[in-house]
Amino acid sequence: MLRLVFMAGTSLLMSLSALAQLSKFYTIKESSEFDTVDFYLKATATNCLLKQADSDNNPLTIYGNPDLDKINPTFASKVKNNTCYAKLALDEYNSSGFGDSFTMAVSRSDKDNDFWKVNLNGTNTYRLNLIYGFGNADVNLSGTSVKQMKIKSGSADIVVGYDDGNMNPIQMDTFYVKADFGSIIAKRMDLSRAENVITKIGFGNVLLDFANEMKERCSVNASVGAGNLEVILPKDGTPVIIHLRDSPLCAVKIADGFEEVEKNVFVNMSYSANAENLLSFDVDVALGMVRFK
Template sequence: MAKALHQILLFTSLSLIASPLVGQELHKHFELTESKGIDKIELKVSTKAGKSFLNAVDEDEPLLILGASENDVAASTFKIEKTSNTQKVDAELTCKSHMGLNFTESVANNFFSTSDQVHDIWQINLSEHQAFNLNLNYLMGEANVDLSRLAIERLKINSASADVKLTYKEGIMNSVAMDTFFVKVNFGNIEVIDLNYALAKEIIAEVGFGTLSIDCGSDWKMNSRVSASVGAGTLNVVLPPAEIPVLIRINNSPLCNIKMAKDFEKIGHNTFGNQAYINNPDESMEFLLDVGMGSIAFKNR
């Protein structure tokens, strides 16, 4: 096996690209132009503030990252490593004014917001012709992630105090079966719409003090398992249609608040199932929940 290549790349390209998402010109910060011999890209993205957008493009170029200010090109760092047929990219995106921002400051800014937070704007374009593992980390600000037309084998999203929205706006399912969908919320908020389009076998969620809202979508095709732990935050779940068998197991405490959907019956200790599950327990979507001081609410479509 060839020796792994590891280097830090600081790109200074000043190409201008108009962004319809933010209505301004963006500058190229990083690009991968070659995908020959690469079966998968493991992409880790970390942003500290501002607004971030991620979506698919019909391009052979596997990865392009744009930023709002040409003066901030050198503030971000990009590490790449190729092992076998996998290309690893670690992108830490920040502008000069937020280079030293940490988690404690991000939580404070979540309560006492400053006007300069929105000045960081990031646009991440992923080729719909390439397979990805995504690890997305947002310290503060906003993030809009549209996974339509993408091939995501594994997904991890972490919000410190950011507001993150994950969608499939075009209504197109993940082109491969996703191994694991992992989401973690500290003080932020994450909203997942049409989770069914991810085709995820395992969904894992950790909620600290923030809020996680999941809409399972209208057409569930996988026998999936959702494992979630909720500390002092909130988990909201819009369930799949009534004809999808659903089993819910809850390990709770006296300090938590649980709101169960109307058509669920108690079938065991802290165990609930809908009528579809009672009729067909072998083909089901299963929720395994552990909650401390937080709240969990299930809602029918």
């Protein structure tokens, strides 16, 4: 799963870089009226790249090259209580539900180019709510001040995370991922500085990358239906505790070096209940597979 989704993300970035021209569709200009941007994106079936811009200082700039015979983009924004609320909907014509979107998505050829690029800046604080139906998405949060992150996949392949050395400048309240049928890889979760991570999986796949040593406390709450959850844990230096609620119909693998201190409660050798960088998991799995490694 990890290899496939990384390939999807790499393919998307290569495709975007190869495009001759993306048209600017929408821009929110800098303003003293707000310092926070609450951005909502709903994409039925398309490919998206979201990242901090290299030179554009506007809080939000959106580029695209959609097939306007298929996609009906709409955008709205308003400022209230020092926050700019922005909403971008990329809906397909004649799409009334999941079945219609699925039919349109699978009938497309690989040559169809429906790409959207969303630029953020390094000045404003963001709350992001991103919903992808089908396609690919790359969400690069490197160096961006994100207070809240929500990302949902219908059947899309999504890579979200950070580049080395580019952590969240502020502490994140909640990092929420949901995979109904699609796949989500969350890279370098230590750089998100998330206090709470919430993961919900239906039939999809989610990978949470905690491979690097944690500097702050983080609580992970995961619910797995019939899908798969894979967690990469720090090798050493980070205290970890795992609370597990399983069933006879699921499969669970706990990483080497953990001790079961009571029924379905596992700790590693670095565990300390009062540690400032405690990484704790509360996992409920029904029919799927959970693997800590």
